[in-house]
Amino acid sequence: MEKSGLNLKATELRLGLPGSESPERGSDKNGNAAVILSLKSFVGSGAKRVFCDATDADAKWVFSVSEAAAGRLFSPRGGGSSNNNNNNHGKVHVGSDSGLGGPVLEDGNGACVAAQSPKPVMMVQDKKSHEIAPSKAQVVGWPPIRSYRKNTMSSQSSKNDDDSEAKLGLGCLYVKVSMDGAPYLRKVDLKMYSSYIDLSSALEKMFSCFTIGQCSSHNVPSRDGLSESRLMDLLHGSEYVLTYEDKDGDWMLVGDVPWEMFTDSCRRLRIMKSSDAIGLAPRAMEKCKNRN
């Protein structure tokens, strides 16, 4: 995949939090600026956590939703502060594995490629809320699991991590799914699904604030073919879009390629706010329509 021709440095966007000062532009240990990140720092570096490493943030990131809605984000079954301690006060902190989204460009192969538009502020962890909830690893002997079980399970899962997030076993293909604003990740086995529709309904159940419901009220007619899958429907104004990171580390919109090609190349999924994909939507639709 040709990247050098894209001259992304020139197209880098710099964004700040609404209502905050522009963050310090110190360097992280890789020498990358904390805020400005070029495509280079993602492609092939394998540095999944570069944002979190880079930021020493104290900045809080607050979703512009009501607390009640924030509550619903946390717990698919509604209500309360659920999985977080009450001290969270409805603030959202993003898991450090949240992916990146950005404008979609077309590369030479006709696939839609998401170039990186730096959104580091979204990755900023709410340190305070992390300190409030005692990290489980810090509480000695809790949860009460025998050392033998701890050692056995950790040696099994470290084997999984070696396959960098997509665990390829015989007959299973686990990828992590993150959703912007939700404090947890899920894992799905892509081999369990045979189409985008299967996958999207499974994800809908997992993240039930995933607003497919909203989009069906838009009455977008679905034609045959992948480009008109329900996932593409989401681009028409619902709150979230589904993106994935492929083998080359590029972020793409889900739904553009044949299902088998998708499962072969998908390493990670991210449900991101469509407002962050504003540059994405019309271009993607146009490009894909043009291809058809």
Add this chain to the structure above:
Amino acid sequence: MESESKRKKESPNTAELAVTASFPDEVLEIVLSLLTSHRDRSSVSLVCKDWYRAERWSRTQVFIGNCYSVSPEILTRRFPNIRSVTLKGKPRFSDFNLVPPNWGADIHAWLVAFAAKYPFLEELRLKRMAVSDESLEFLASNFPNFKLLSLLSCDGFSTDGLAAIATHCKNLTELDIQENGIEDSSGSWLSCFPESFTSLEVLNFANLTSEVNTDALERLVSRCKSLKVLKVNKSISLEQLQRLLVRAPQLEELGTGSFLQDLTARPYADLESAFNNCKNIHTLSGLWEAVPLYLPALYNSCANLTFLNLSYTALQSGEFAKLVVHCPRLRRLWILDTVEDKGLEAVGSNCPLLEELRVFPADPFDEEIIHGVTEEGFVAVSFGCRRLHYVLYFCRQMTNAAVATIVQNCPNFTHFRLCIMTPGLPDYLTNEPMDEAFGAVVKTCSKLQRLSVSGLLTDLTFEYIGKYAKNLETLSVAFAGRSDRGMQCVLEGCPKLRKLEIRDCPFGNEALLSGLEKYESMRSLWMSACNVTMNACRRLAKQMPRLNVEVMKEDGSDDSQADKVYIYRTVAGPRRDAPPSVLTL
């Protein structure tokens, strides 16, 4: 057996009159030798001196729940004919690294006493004891009739010690090594069983990781025709497993090795047929790294399964559901929470005979990934499995209403261990404490013997426990309660309480000292990270000389605080083998 002894007990007067004339001791001893329950035997020994004497001569098995409650000398003096000993050592929280190393519970002094007084010792079952290779060598060399060794959650030994056992114990029938802190240097111990050795009935080395000589294992399995239990370790591949199964079709309990291998069609068919040939398998475990592809080889075997242990196998809900459909006779199930609520629904739908369920967390320390099971899975199981009476459930959210429904469906709980993994988490729907959940448990489940509580809890929970849990014997509490009153309610209310373990609760001296006499009727009390002071412990020790009061100090903590307190009744006096970090008051 029990009714016999009861009838005798009911008419002590007539018995006492008649016994000297027509009821010789020998007859009584023979009758009593049929009693096996150690609690019954304890009751019998309290009836009168003659019965005490008869009981002590006829007792062959002894169970010691706290190795420091009695000494080897006292034991051997009272019971001259012991063949089987069960010993438990460290406090249970040592499993979770809360007890300092070198705390004690060393088996060696016991073995030395047994070598002198019980040279015909046959069985030794140890839990949370410190066992060295020297002790294992001593054991192997000094007891010619030795038959059964079971080590659970012990530490301090290596595979060298096992080699000594294999080499010298000519009459060994059972070697059961489970979840120990063992130094696994090599698998050659297994080759130490002599070729003439054929008596093995139980072999469990799933704990170990190093490779064993598979030829030696095959030969061993072939010549031990009475082998009923075989649990191998991860190093054994599927193909090797198939060869073992073919040599031991009589197996009743099987622990597989790694279930991950590239099997082509022919070896897979062989595996399946090997499983089908083992018609007596009722317990299945192991299945390390199981991949769904090969699970169907088990389907036929699952029809008769009563105990399935998948607690080291990360199965997703779909593949687990497909498996559990084939297990209609399941009574005990241990799984990982990777099966999620959907997997538990499948359990509810397919396992009407289920009595015990344990759900372990696959990623207990990973804060980002939250999957696992919720209250819904537990509720689903309770609707389908009305005989459920033992549960251990790790989850990340729970509601009072769900627990109320669960115990309504399953009122026969004897063991209810619920671990909501974030400390102090309230009902996630109502944001209220989880008091009503545990209130429902103790009110509904009158047979409850063991309870572990979690989540956000006020003193109300403990009021409920004290008021309703009349059969409760073991209670585990963490990050709960508001004041001393909580602990006091329990100490005042639960007549059968034997073990109380508390960590990180706001219970202080008043609570501790409210239980003075109570502690003599209990096996032990553990309190750590509470509000107990050294002075209160000293006072307790002074007033209750038949209790050992031990305090473990943390480095750098306030001198007046008693960080970890372990109190237990004993007839052996204060122990002399405590390390410097443990103070006996």
